[in-house]
Amino acid sequence: DQQVKQNSPSLSVQEGRISILNCDYTNSMFDYFLWYKKYPAEGPTFLISISSIKDKNEDGRFTVFLNKSAKHLSLHIVPSQPGDSAVYFCAASGGSQGNLIFGKGTKLSVKP
Amino acid sequence: NAGVMQNPRHLVRRRGQEARLRCSPMKGHSHVYWYRQLPEEGLKFMVYLQKENIIDESGMPKERFSAEFPKEGPSILRIQQVVRGDSAAYFCASSPLYKTGNTEAFFGQGTRLTVV
Numbered sequence: 271d272q273q274v275k276q277n278s279p280s281l282s283v284q285e286g287r288i289s290i291l292n293c294d295y296t297n298s299m300f301d302y303f304l305w306y307k308k309y310p311a312e313g314p315t316f317l318i319s320i321s322s323i324k325d326k327n328e329d330g331r332f333t334v335f336l337n338k339s340a341k342h343l344s345l346h347i348v349p350s351q352p353g354d355s356a357v358y359f360c361a362a363s364g365g366s367q368g369n370l371i372f373g374k375g376t377k378l379s380v381k382p
Numbered sequence: 383n384a385g386v387m388q389n390p391r392h393l394v395r396r397r398g399q400e401a402r403l404r405c406s407p408m409k410g411h412s413h414v415y416w417y418r419q420l421p422e423e424g425l426k427f428m429v430y431l432q433k434e435n436i437i438d439e440s441g442m443p444k445e446r447f448s449a450e451f452p453k454e455g456p457s458i459l460r461i462q463q464v465v466r467g468d469s470a471a472y473f474c475a476s477s478p479l480y481k482t483g484n485t486e487a488f489f490g491q492g493t494r495l496t497v498v
Contacts, residue, residue: 312491312492313386313473313490313491313492314489316487316488359425369427369430369438370415370427370475372426373424
């Protein structure tokens with residue numbers, strides 16, 4: 271059973287527009303959420319995180335929103351750039367989980 | 383300050399051979415995690431280790447797979463008698479805390495295992 275779900279395997283966005291990547295989770299014990307970015311043939315790199323005590327965290331062009339009642343988080347990238355093209359993984363931890371649980375990823379393509 | 387170092391980057395093994403994947407965590411990190419990514423899949427947790435201890439191996443296949451993180455040296459993920467289905471990218475991550483909550487885990491570049 272997937273505890274962290276990214277239901278969109280891919281997303282295509284025009285350069286300069288907003289990219290919105292979504293993630294749902296089922297385990298109410300998760301208390302920390304992260305987004306990782308992964309280029310082909312490289313390891314995931316940390317992008318941004320949010321604690322369950324917050325509903326928003328912003329870092330430059332990247333903002334993560336958390337809706338605990340809906341068990342949903344999203345990553346907004348504004349404005350999107352071609353260099354943002356990568357696979358984005360949502361991850362969660364907390365409760366009895368001492369490790370990160372990842373979603374399957376969303377492949378973002380930003381077209382010039 | 384080197385990041386998480388994994389070697390080899392690519393490993394080719396014939397069916398039935400053993401595969402050894404190495405991971406040196408970031409300096410100051412005493413917690414190591416191994417993940418596997420199958421083609422078209424996300425990252426699946428395998429095992430979480432602290433120095434000389436396996437904390438959580440709930441994601442490890444019951445047979446042929448083992449992991450260690452000795453007091454000295456890198457963490458090793460060992461796969462005995464490899465089969466074609468073991469072909470995947472294996473990623474190691476490290477963190478300084480018991481739980482990754484409130485801090486991110488840093489990943490290595492992965493080892494791509496191909497079983498022929």
